[in-house]
Amino acid sequence: MEITEYLPVDFRTQMEAETLCGAEEIRLRVGQPLEILYGDEKEKEIGLLTEAHMREVLNYLSGYSVYALEEELRQGYFTLEGGHRIGVSGRASYEKHGTSSCMKLLSCISGLNIRLAHEKKGCASVLIPWLYCGENVYHTFFFAPPGVGKTTYLRDCIRLLSKGNHLRAGKKVGVVDERSEIAACYRGIPQNDLGPRTDVLDNCPKEHGIHMLLRSMSPQIIAVDELGLPEDFAAVADCARCGVSILGTIHAGSVLEVLHRLQMGGLDLIRSQMRLIGLQREPDGRRILTVYEGGGNPLWQGFSEPS
Amino acid sequence: MARIFGTVLILAGCAGFLYKWAEGEKARQRMAGEWIRLFVRWGYALEQEHVRLYDFLSFYETADASMQAFLDEVCVCMRNHQNPSGQKIWQDCLQKHKRELQIGQEGWEILTSAAGAFYGESSAENLRCNEICRKRMEKFLAESRLEFLKKQRVYLPVGMLTGVVMIILLV
Numbered sequence: 008m009e010i011t012e013y014l015p016v017d018f019r020t021q022m023e024a025e026t027l028c029g030a031e032e033i034r035l036r037v038g039q040p041l042e043i044l045y046g047d048e049k050e051k052e053i054g055l056l057t058e059a060h061m062r063e064v065l066n067y068l069s070g071y072s073v074y075a076l077e078e079e080l081r082q083g084y085f086t087l088e089g090g091h092r093i094g095v096s097g098r099a100s101y102e103k104h105g106t107s108s109c110m111k112l113l114s115c116i117s118g119l120n121i122r123l124a125h126e127k128k129g130c131a132s133v134l135i136p137w138l139y140c141g142e143n144v145y146h147t148f149f150f151a152p153p154g155v156g157k158t159t160y161l162r163d164c165i166r167l168l169s170k171g172n173h174l175r176a177g178k179k180v181g182v183v184d185e186r187s188e189i190a191a192c193y194r195g196i197p198q199n200d201l202g203p204r205t206d207v208l209d210n211c212p213k214e215h216g217i218h219m220l221l222r223s224m225s226p227q228i229i230a231v232d233e234l235g236l237p238e239d240f241a242a243v244a245d246c247a248r249c250g251v252s253i254l255g256t257i258h259a260g261s262v263l264e265v266l267h268r269l270q271m272g273g274l275d276l277i278r279s280q281m282r283l284i285g286l287q288r289e290p291d292g293r294r295i296l297t298v299y300e301g302g303g304n305p306l307w308q309g310f311s312e313p314s
Numbered sequence: 315m316a317r318i319f320g321t322v323l324i325l326a327g328c329a330g331f332l333y334k335w336a337e338g339e340k341a342r343q344r345m346a347g348e349w350i351r352l353f354v355r356w357g358y359a360l361e362q363e364h365v366r367l368y369d370f371l372s373f374y375e376t377a378d379a380s381m382q383a384f385l386d387e388v389c390v391c392m393r394n395h396q397n398p399s400g401q402k403i404w405q406d407c408l409q410k411h412k413r414e415l416q417i418g419q420e421g422w423e424i425l426t427s428a429a430g431a432f433y434g435e436s437s438a439e440n441l442r443c444n445e446i447c448r449k450r451m452e453k454f455l456a457e458s459r460l461e462f463l464k465k466q467r468v469y470l471p472v473g474m475l476t477g478v479v480m481i482i483l484l485v
Binding site: 012063069074075 | 360398400
C-alpha cells in the first residue's frame, strides 16, 4: 500500500504523485501543516491538520483498530506494513505500582512522525569485504544518531551475508526483529528481502529472541536492531561466547560513545573480532561510511549515494 | 379426476406456503446463530490474539453467503481508506446489504449497534459492547425459536384447515 493512502483524504488531493519521492519523514501535528522532510534536508508543508484529520490518519494507520495498538502506543511507536515506523506523541496517563509508576495509556494523540523505511538493495555492498574475517564474520555494530539509516544498512548487510557471493558461501542468519522494522513482517512473513538463508523472529524482545534463535535455529549470524538496554548487551555477549557473530545497530554520535557503551555492556572481550561502522549524513543526502576496528581506529572511509 | 387433481393442488399450495414460511424463519435463526458465532470468535480474538479488525474479518469465514458478502464489503471499504470513520463504514455497508441480511427488526438493531463492538476506542470498550451484542443476539435467537414454535402450532392447523375449506368450497 502507498504511504499516501494513510494520509487524510483532503491532503491526498493536494499532493502530487512525486511529492513523496526521496522523502524520509512525514510529520503530522494538530494545528500545524503536514510536513514532509527529505533526505537532502529540504522540507515541504501542506495544508493544516485538524483533530479530525488526526483521528482519520490514526484510523488508517491502525486499520481502524486503534484498540489493537494500546501496547505499542505505550511504548510510543508502532510499525506499519512495509516497516515504516510511526512515532506518537500525546497525553500519557500513569498508574502507580507501589512506589514506581508505569504508563497506562497514551491518549489524545496530537503528533505523529512517519519514518519511511527504505529497502535500498546494494547500499552495503562496499562494506561487505570489511566484515569478513576469513570464512567468519566480525561482530559488527552500525552506529549513528537517529534517522541516518542504520537499519537500512543493517538490512542490506543481512541480505548480502545471507546470499553470499562468488567467493564465500551464504551464512545462516537469524534476525530478532523486535520492532518489525528490519524484515517488515506481515503475519510473520518478511516483506523485505533478507536473503535466502535468513530466519526472522518477529515482534520478539531482543534478549529472549537471541536465546531462542541460538537454541533452535543454529544461526551463524544473529542480527538485531537498536541495542541499548543492559539486558540487550548481556544477550549479545552470550551470543558472542557461543561463537555466533552479531550484527547490530546502536544509537550513538561518536565511536568513543559506542566503545564506552560496549564496555559498559561487557563486550570488551570481543573487541579483537569486532567492526564498528559509523554513518554520517551529508547535506546532499549522501552517507559517509567509516569502518573502524574494534579498538576504534578507522580502517576505511567511503560514500554511499542517497536513498 | 379433475377433483382429485384440484384437491392435491390446493393442499400442495398450502403445504408449500407453510414450508416457505418455516424456511424463512429457520434462515433467520441460522443467520442469528452465525452472528453469535462471529461475536464469540471476535471476543476471543480481542482478548487473546490482539489482532486488527481487518486481519480478523478478512480471514473469517461464515456459512451464510449474504453475511459473508457483507463482511467482505466491510473489508474492502477498510482497505480502500476512503472513509475516515470505521463506524460509518459499518453503517454504510449494513444499509447496502439490508435486503440480503434478512434478520428482522430486532436483529437489525443489534447489528447496527454492533459497530461499537468492532470500532471502539479501546479493547475494553470493544469487549464490553461485543458482550452486550452477543447476549442480545442470543436472546433474540431464543425468542425467535420460541415464537417460531408458537406460530408453527397455529399456522400448521390453520393452513391445512384453510386448504380443506377451499377444497370444500371450490372442488
